Amino acid sequence: MxxxxxxxxxxxxxxxxxxxxxxxxxxxxxxxxxxxxxxxxxxxxxxxxxxxxxANMTTGFGFLNSRAGFDIAQSLIAYSADSTYFRALQVSLVNTLVVAACGIVTATIVGLLIGIGRLSPNWLVSRLCTVYVEIFRNIPPLLVIFFWYLGVLALLPSIRSIFQHVKDNPNAVFFISNRGIYMPAPIFGEGFGYVIAAFGVGVVAAIAYTAWANARQRATGQRPPVLNVNLALVLLLPLVVFALLGRPLSFDYPIPGSFNMRGGMVVAPEFLALYLALSLYTAAFIAEIVRAGIRGVPQGQSEASYALGLRAGLATRLVVLPQALRIIIPPLTSQYLNLIKNSSLAVAVGYADLVAVGGTILNQSGHSVEIIAIWMMVYVTISLVTSLFMNWFNAKMALVER
Amino acid sequence: MTEISFVRDRFLTAEKPPVSESTALGWIHRNLFASWTDGALTLIAIAAIVYFLPPAIDWLFLSAVWSGPDRSVCLTVDQGGLLPSGWSGACWAYVNDRFIQFMFGSYPRDQLWRPLLVVAMFVALLIPMLLPKVPRKGLNAILLLIAFPIVAYVLLLGGYFGLSHVETPLWGGLMVTLILSFVGIAISLPAGILLALGRRSKMPIVRTFAITFIELIRGVPLITVLFMASVLLPLFLQPGNNIDKFLRALIGVSIFASAYMAEVIRGGLQAIPKGQYEAADALGLNYFQKMTFVVLPQAIKLVIPGIVNTFIGMFKDTSLVTIISMYDLLGIVKASFGDSGWITPVTPLTGLIFAGFVFWLFCFGMSRYSAFVERRLDTSHTR
Known part of the structure; x- marks a missing residue:
């Protein structure tokens, strides 16, 4: 009660x-x-x-329309000192994206190889991969950039010795100097657009053919040859069109100028140093992620697929890798984001990325609040887009449970 | 009667283990030449080692110059030095000559006992903190995180107790790297805990603020945060202020580290079972008691490896203050390349290898410690 x-x-x-x-x-x-x-x-x-x-300063983004007045060594889109600050920022954003994209591709490939190498039964290979990971993981990326820029690329042959080299070998078209790597630049002639169109058609046809082949395999149990047909569609088709059009492609060769090489295409040492450092540094982290991902798939999974009669390659591709990817993708995303953010270290060697060009504008115009706001906005947007894409990819790969 | 039974009266002598299991040859067969591809890989690896290792050892040690007064000992005859032409090797004489500068920057040479004393105190407090068996962790933590910074501040900066004042622009080298990362961790731990609790709070304003802060800082590179601290901070403070450049870098690094630390600690908070929170509620503990006595001790213990990893990352990231023209270890090494006394073609590589080795030593040590703690805390059942 x-x-x-x-x-x-x-x-x-x-x-x-x-x-x-x-x-x-x-x-x-x-x-x-x-x-x-x-x-x-x-x-x-x-x-x-x-x-x-x-300080008699005005605020607002109006200054972006005034003349920049400085040159940018590497610009993939049209730019001159007479362009506006806004244009300069666009050029630098493209540069940031280019080095980040190149770095991500290379870091992923190198990281994948090193990560698999660390799990190799081969004692020597696994030790070498471990040494690689332990060295690069524990050194600041900025130091790696300086290492390439000041320690290695600066020691390459000088432009004067390249001039001598050209005199000795008049047919040489490819030069490595401390001012960059010179190579022939392609000049696309009339009708090259058709070749690109043929390539596009080939890719679409290859995707359609693969879908058809998959459907046929499901229906009949027999798999039509996919790899060879796809290669023919993607490579042979544009090549045939290229030959039929009378090869509309010529090259602009680098030749010695008065102080520097003229013509051709040059990969600047600033870009190379940044790209190599970012790729090799991030690859060490990706290797660890890949290793953890593969070890995270129970041994029983590969044993079961062998028992079902799958060969080692097929077992890896169809059984182990899809499961490992689920573990790998989320940390991989944050490594990609780190690489994009680390590309801002470009300012240390003078590669014209967003931070380097923004810093120049900041010093010239004094609009510090606006420039830093632009930096934050752009980087946060890039980060958000990358995470959205990787989340979508992750959702596609994730375990579909009942 | 015929003998049909057989009784073994002595043991057979034991067989030798098969060749493939016991001898070095067997080990090589199993680990290096198990298949054709394996053998090919091994040969490629051996070729790479033979190609790269002897020249590297030669450059680093055999051909290296170990001592000398100025750059002439590291230059070849054609460059105006003493060595035969075609020589290339590390110039350790330069590192030797600049060593004190690399460690302490331009700190007055007659006052060097002050940073050395700080280092001694730090080591004396850190080692018992790191060894799990040593008791009185709480007292140790208070000494290390509260008393030590005050003493170190007074000792390094001076101006009190008859110590001469040493301005921060004179600081440099490894000392600055260590101070930046220590202050970064000491501030980011409490700030990170507050931010993590804020992010998991049920109060919308607090949560929104914590999420915005964390995601904004984590979304941008450290350089922009450092630029922000060094350019915007003087703008946002009282007109006519003259905020110390070193302090600005410290604030930038601390803000950046706090956002990352918050995410690490949030991971720990999420891993604590709901029952722990409910049990604390059932005991009548209020929010702060619940967090300090029940949840946080468990959560932080879980994420010690993550905290150490954040610390390693920060230790490496402090090298970025070079870009806002401060002289940490990397900055001072890089600045010394322009030093007319030691300009040689091999100076940059030598200096960078030295700085890289110092960074590597610290980071590798920390990562080993993190792995050790992880193993100790690992309560999973392994066979």
Whole structure:
């Protein structure tokens, strides 16, 4: 009875002091946080306004339309010193994306090879891969960039010795010097667009053919030859079109100028140093992720697939790898993001990436708040897009459970 | 009666183990030449080692110059030095000559006992902290994270107790790298805990703030955060302020580290079973008691390896202050390449290899420690 009495009681909730009311407390804490944040922002803003007024500075993004006045060594889109700051930022964004994309591809391939190598039954190979990982994981990426830039690429032959080399071998078209790697630049003649179109058609046809082959295998149990047909579609078709059109492609060869090589295509040492450092540094981390992913698939899975009669290669491709990928993709995403963010180290060697060009504009125009806001916006956007893509890929790969 | 039973009256002599199991030849067969592809890989690896290792050893040690007063000992005859033409090797004489500068920057040479004393105190406090068997971890942590920074601050900067004032622009080298990463970790731990709790809070304003802060900082490179600290901070403070450059870098590094630390700690908080939270509620503990006495001790213990990894990352990342022209280990090594006393073609490579080795030593040590803690904390059943 006493229990029932206590439960039904008088019907009122027990009297609690307002001080201990969780809902009220929550409001008070949040209000305090809000006031603190607003106060910090207001304090910073009013000081910034005063400081800017003292320095006779205006705020706003209008300055982006004024003339930049500096040159950018590597620009993949049209740019000159007369272009606007906005154009300079576009050029630098393209440069950032180019080095990040090249780095991601190379780091993934190297990391995959090293990661698999660490699991190899071959004692020597696995030790060498371990040494690689332990060296690169424990050194700052900036130091690796300097190592390539100042320690290795700066020691390559000087441009003068290249001139001598050209005199001795007039037919040489490919030069490695401390000012970069010179190679012939392709000049696309009339009608080259058809070759590209043929390549596109080939890729689409290959995808369609693979889908048909898969459907046929499911229906009849026999697999039509896929690899050879696809290779023919993707490579042979554009080549045939290329030959039929009378080979509309010529090359612009680098030749010695007065101070430097002229013509051709040059890969600058700044790009090379950054690209090599980013790829090799990130590859060490990717190798660890790949190793953990493959070891995360139970031994029984590969044993079961051997028992079902699959060969080692097929077992890896159809059974082990899809399961390992589920473990690999999430940490791989964060490594890709790290690589993109580390590409900002370009500023240390003068590769014209977003931070380097932004820094130049910041020094020239003094619009520090705007430039840093642009940096944050662009990097956060790149990070978000990359994570969205990788999340989509992850969802595609994830275990579909009942 | 014929004897049909057979009774063994002595043991057969034991067979030798098969060749493939016992001898070096067998080991080589199993581990290096198990199949044709394996053998090919081994040969490629041996070729690579033979191609790269002897020249590397020769460059680093045999041909290297170990001592000398100036750059002439590391230059060939054609370059105006003493060595035969065609020579190339490490110039350790240069590292030898600049060693104190690489460690302490331009810290006054007659005051070097101060940073050395700080290092001694740090080691004396850190080692018992790292050894799991040594008792009184709480006291140790308070000494290391609260008392030590104050003493170190007074000792290094001076200005009190008759110590001469040493301005931060004179600081440099490994000392700066260590200070930046230590302060970064000491601030990011509590700040990271607060941010992680904020992110898991049920209060929308607090949660939104924590998420925005963490994701914004984690989404951008450290360089932009450092630029922000070095360019925007003076702008956002009282007009006419003259905030120390070193302090700005410290703030930048701490902000950056806090966001990463928050995510590590959030991982630990998520791994604590719900029952622990509920049990603490049932005992009548309020939020702060629940967190300090029940949840956080377990959560932090779980993520010690993650914390150490964040620390390794930060230790490497402090080298980025080079870009905002501060002289940490990498910065001072790089600055010394332009030093007219030691300009030679091999100086940059030698200096970078030295700096890389120092960084590697610290990071490798930390990662080994992290692996050791991970094994100790690992309670899973392994066969």
């Amino acid at each position: 006493a229990v029932a009495d206590a439960r039904t009681g008088s019907g009122d909730p027990p009297k609690v002091s307002l001080l201990y009311n969780p809902a009220l407390r929550s409001y008070v804490y949040q209000a305090a946080t809000l006031i603190l944040i607003v106060w910090v922002i207001w304090y910073a803003w009013s000081n910034a306004a005063q400081n800017l007024a003292r």
